[in-house]
Amino acid sequence: MARIAPNLTGVPETMLWTLHNRACEARRPDGILLDPKGVEIYDTLDYDYVGSFGAAEPSHAIRADFFDNELRAFLKDHPEGVIVNLGEGLETQRFRVEDDEALWLCVDLPDAIAIRERFIKPDERHRHLAMSALDRGWFDAVPADRAVYITAQGLLMYFAPEDVGRLICDMAARFPKARLCFDHIPEWLSKKTLKGWRKGRNYVTPEMPWGINQCDIEPILREWAAVERAETFPYKFERGWQGLVFNGLMRVGWIRNRSPGMTCVRFA
Numbered sequence: 001m002a003r004i005a006p007n008l009t010g011v012p013e014t015m016l017w018t019l020h021n022r023a024c025e026a027r028r029p030d031g032i033l034l035d036p037k038g039v040e041i042y043d044t045l046d047y048d049y050v051g052s053f054g055a056a057e058p059s060h061a062i063r064a065d066f067f068d069n070e071l072r073a074f075l076k077d078h079p080e081g082v083i084v085n086l087g088e089g090l091e092t093q094r095f096r097v098e099d100d101e102a103l104w105l106c107v108d109l110p111d112a113i114a115i116r117e118r119f120i121k122p123d124e125r126h127r128h129l130a131m132s133a134l135d136r137g138w139f140d141a142v143p144a145d146r147a148v149y150i151t152a153q154g155l156l157m158y159f160a161p162e163d164v165g166r167l168i169c170d171m172a173a174r175f176p177k178a179r180l181c182f183d184h185i186p187e188w189l190s191k192k193t194l195k196g197w198r199k200g201r202n203y204v205t206p207e208m209p210w211g212i213n214q215c216d217i218e219p220i221l222r223e224w225a226a227v228e229r230a231e232t233f234p235y236k237f238e239r240g241w242q243g244l245v246f247n248g249l250m251r252v253g254w255i256r257n258r259s260p261g262m263t264c265v266r267f268a
């Protein structure tokens with residue numbers, strides 16, 4: 001395939017950051033993620049990943065693996081369920097998690113959907129909705145009689161806190177008993193992005209206004225919405241001495257509280 005320039009800016013460009021980390025992990029012989037489709041997309045895009053994001057590291061593959069396992073558990077209970085993937089970008093989860101019956105709805109901005117469709121075509125069971133996740137229009141695309149799993153990887157931190165709150169409140173009201181999985185960054189990291197976080201020599205990340213420490217997540221979720229259960233998980237690095245050090249640090253409550261994490265919610 002001829003190489004394709006992604007021509008993305010702003011938050012949509014960040015899909016190349018997560019793709020960089022996932023695809024490089026998937027290419028390692030000891031990688032934790034099997035993702036040939038992601039590697040194919042990565043190799044086809046004409047983009048200076050290292051110039052923008054620096055050397056690849058495994059965090060986004062760890063996150064993807066965690067989200068894949070959560071989704072597999074949901075599909076085991078609800079093979080005919082609906083998966084809503086908010087801000088899906090160039091995620092290739094649907095190729096990693098096999099299923100025959102679920103309906104997948106990918107919601108992302110028009111520029112993001114356009115580049116996704118260069119590689120991944122929608123079909124009857126995998127629909128693409130070119131709109132903001134904040135536009136409640138996507139709610140109507142979710143069939144009323146099926147179990148719902150909403151996932152937002154690398155998205156909510158780019159929204160204003162009040163927009164996150166209103167969206168979660170509305171999703172809980174519209175999709176009772178649905179599951180929602182999302183990841184989050186701590187307050188200090190959000191503040192760093194507001195000052196301009198230079199990630200690589202050519203790239204400053206967009207602002208991430210929603211930062212939250214882990215101990216504040218469950219209380220704020222309960223303030224925003226009717227929540228039956230909420231559980232937060234740390235990233236777990238599996239490899240080498242960095243893994244040992246990192247996982248050891250995650251046992252220290254003060255540090256874990258101020259680290260990025262992932263939360264799974266079941267609405268009441």
Ligand SMILES: C[S@@+](CC[C@H](N)C(=O)[O-])C[C@H]1O[C@@H](n2cnc3c(N)ncnc32)[C@H](O)[C@@H]1O
Nearest residue numbers: 012014015018087088089108112132133153154
């Ligand atoms: C960091 S990327 C994450 C992409 C993908 N979820 C992943 O983990 O690789 C952020 C994604 O959010 C999308 N995005 C930004 N603002 C959005 C909005 N208002 N509604 C839906 N998607 C949005 C971007 O286009 C991009 O695909």
